[in-house]
Amino acid sequence: MTLYCGNCYILFDGKRCPVCGRKSARGPEPDDPCFLTEKEQLWGEMLADVLKQNGIPFIGKNVLGAGLSLKTGPMRERIRFYVPYGRLTEAGDIVEGLFSAPVEEE
Numbered sequence: 638m639t640l641y642c643g644n645c646y647i648l649f650d651g652k653r654c655p656v657c658g659r660k661s662a663r664g665p666e667p668d669d670p671c672f673l674t675e676k677e678q679l680w681g682e683m684l685a686d687v688l689k690q691n692g693i694p695f696i697g698k699n700v701l702g703a704g705l706s707l708k709t710g711p712m713r714e715r716i717r718f719y720v721p722y723g724r725l726t727e728a729g730d731i732v733e734g735l736f737s738a739p740v741e742e743e
């Protein structure tokens with residue numbers, strides 16, 4: 638059975654969350670935010686646009702703090718995306734469609 642960790646926003650199988658170790662007894666609800674993917678800022682902004690176009694609500698969190706991004710530059714910043722569980726499959730398809738195809742650059 639798939640369970641949901643409301644602390645880490647991830648789905649997992651088993652008794653404890655593999656990230657925080659917390660026990661969870663409940664499965665995901667349609668509105669629970671779930672981890673979708675993590676992308677560099679450039680791709681993250683693209684993905685955010687496509688999710689908006691498809692009407693999928695999402696939460697984007699920068700992975701690096703402001704201090705670190707000063708050192709590495711904004712291009713190295715990564716964004717984690719979370720979408721409601723009820724839209725996770727749909728959003729996953731979008732990510733796959735966007736990022737699994739070979740990227741053609743000029």
Ligand SMILES: [Zn+2]
Binds near residue numbers: 642644655656658659
């Ligand atoms: Zn957790």
